[in-house]
Amino acid sequence: MATTISPIELNDIQGLIAYSHSHLPEAVYVMIHFTDKEKATGFLGQVLPKITSAAHKPIDHAWQIAFTNHGMFQWFPEKQLTQCFSREFTEGMTDGVRQRILGDMEQNGPTNWEWGNETAGYIHAVIMLYAADAAALQQERETLNTLCDAYAVTVIRSLLTAAFGPFEHFGFNDGITNPEIVGIGKRKQGPHSNDKVMPGEFILGYPNEYDKYPFSPQMNGLDIGRNGSYMVFRQLEQDVKGFWKFVKEATAADPFFKGDYDLLAAKMVGRHRDGTPLTPHRPATPEDKNGFLYSHEDKDGQHCPVGAHIRKTNPRDGIDHDPAASLDIVSKHRILRRGRSYGAPLSPDYDPEKMLTSDVTGGRGLFFICFNTQIKRQFEFIQSAWSNSNKFDGLYDDLDPLIGFPIHLRKYCEGSFTITACPFRKKVHGIPQFVFTKGGAYFFMPGLNTLRQMAG
């Protein structure tokens, strides 16, 4: 992109958009409902000074706030907007059409959700608290509770995360690939060719990958959207035992795998459990696990199958036959991931054998959180056009084996998974569903100036 980008206004952007607060391992997401606009405005006035901007790295704790459509419309009624919020945000995650796009049907359907549906109550906003340790988090929660009581704010649900760490519940090193925003800080791992993404893909008010400014909501001449971002929030429950049980059973008597269930698991994900990619890679630093592309060494998927989870959600230069065009296209479908796990791991070392026999109870999964400026072209696209499409890049019937849900069938239909091999492919059939939607909402995380307007 040739555009010169005006400096990113870090002091107006909420911190979570720029950084994941990884040095603050404890977090809770509090879903709230306002009684009326007046009290909500008072509440916001109290919360505002606590909100962490991207200009300073918080030492001990951080507060962020984001609003659903119901919340945002309290201050900015839809009819008074001269330019609307995006259609996806305005309609909300539980809209009928959206359910099919996201695969939120059957067991995943909003009627089965724990929050985010009508039965659990309309959410107006989420306060996201981050802290260095459990005691500090408890203190912030108490401060928030006092404010909620004072302004008649109802807490619909408090979602407590597991301590922030490098592994997700299936036992894979996670969070390795996240784009770098052009104009904001450097990351530890060296940037790769497909890693730098224009700020307008994640923050309103800056040029995007098309060299255009994303449409931003406006009212009374005020750009409400400026320095804000759409935040996708989904609670995805993981059936960890189900996953390992399946790969063990599918490989036990199979001459292709010869009982190597770790191989099948790695093929489904596209990485080994420690995060090492299956595709040959050239690390920029010894820890780097992201320095690889598909077109030269792995075009047909002999290392990382075309339908593998990481290849479906970020195909890099592998789509069709023009690597440069593929990179360019993929750069238009990136998201900033900021999610965290919840629930106790089945085993602290994530050893599959131990997890299978573990008696740790309770649900576990991922609070999937991501930022983007066009939900339909970024988050929803990855979910529907890639993960949930069994026809991705020339395949016949391969869903994303981890998170895929067939969009057009309206019920879960066990898909197959194709592993490129010699002399011919190996197909694994009857893959059950491992990830279940348990709640979710589309939020908007405004810039601090907009928050000030809202607080009066």
Added chain:
Amino acid sequence: MNACGYGGWDQIRQAGLAFVFVYFSINLVQSALAPNTGIPQIINCHNVMSAFTDQRALTLIAPIDPNHLQELEQLLLEKEFKTSLMIMPGVHFGRLLILHRTQQLVYAVNHDGAYEAHLAVMAKNPKLLTVFACCQGYEAALPPEQAIPPFVGQYRQKVQAFYRGHRGLSVNDILQEQDMYEEIQSHLDKVGYAGLPPLETCQAIKKYIHARLPALQPFQAYQLPYIAPNLLRVLLIGLVVLVIILAFIIHTWLGLALVAILLLAVGLLRWKEKHDPVLADNDIAMGNTTQLMSQEDFISQNQMTHYVPLKPGILRTLLLRTGLFLVNILARYSFNRGTLSDISSIHFARWQIINHGKELLFFSNFDGTWENYLSDFVDRASIGLTLIWSNTIEFPRTVFWATAGAADEERFKNWTRKYQVKTDIWYSAYKNLTVKNIIRNHQIRMGLQQDFNASQAADWLKLL
């Protein structure tokens, strides 16, 4: 990509270019005259082989009898009536819709074989005849085989540009080849062929399939005429230059006049481009989009019917017709290998100027989601589609006819939704197959009848 720059390196090359230029110019003119009719490259002369079947586009736009409008609307809502209405032999995709503003019925199919053969098929579809009976000009009192030809003949719409993603394959071929693919898959799941080298593995699979599917005949290979897109561009620019030179040769004043007219036209276009209204930022076609989306993503493919008025003025009409002419040539000679400007998800697409040159009607049948399709449009074919749609109202601002425009991604997508209309009935003969699946199945089939060496065998096995 073949970069065909002018190196000026040898005369033979230039002579060759000139020859190709003349040869294809003739072809271009031919196809301009008859864009509806494909030229079959191979004519099936024996019975034992399957061969190239051309796919054709038929668009019918008939005025609805006002007395029957309500009846027709009701009919198209009835589930039982709808489901089987467009199922006809040799039809790949079919659609039926009402253009409410002008009260017209649109019937459009992509069909195999000759026009007359499809007329006979239509006449045997009683539900379709019920629909046509609601239109003006259909003689329901006559036997269908007599009533259909004059009716279709009267309202048949000229198609200005037509793209086919898997040209040469009949519905039958496509379905048969998918059966073959599934047979091979279930066979491979059962057998191991452990330790067998590729060539022997390959022979074992072929032997199994030949025994299992004796009806699968050999398919006669065909080659469509192909011009690299870059070469075509050079040819077209050459054509313009040639016309100007010719004008100068005939008379200096003629040449100068031509150049002046061209410059004036460019100036006028730039002025219009700066002043024509474009879609407003806040025009996000909310209600229409929601209604359209409720019809999408039920099978592996989706469809689009897009209907938009032209901008006023002769210049826009001229540019649109030129744009469609160019796209038709490209679709026919350059993008006939499974991709339209690198978009590999389109089965069929067609453009037609309707209602006395006032409106542009577009149909498409594509794989995957709408958002994926439109993103492909913007990322891979922005220039081609800007050539066409920049001449219709509210299109995002363009620069010199073909640039910018669709590259204004968010506005372009909002614009597309605003002028997209509901397709009342849509039918696909192979709901679960993508263009890539169809082409790959065909490659596998062609491999079944070839003698391989070891490395060819290994390549063929990769297709499975």
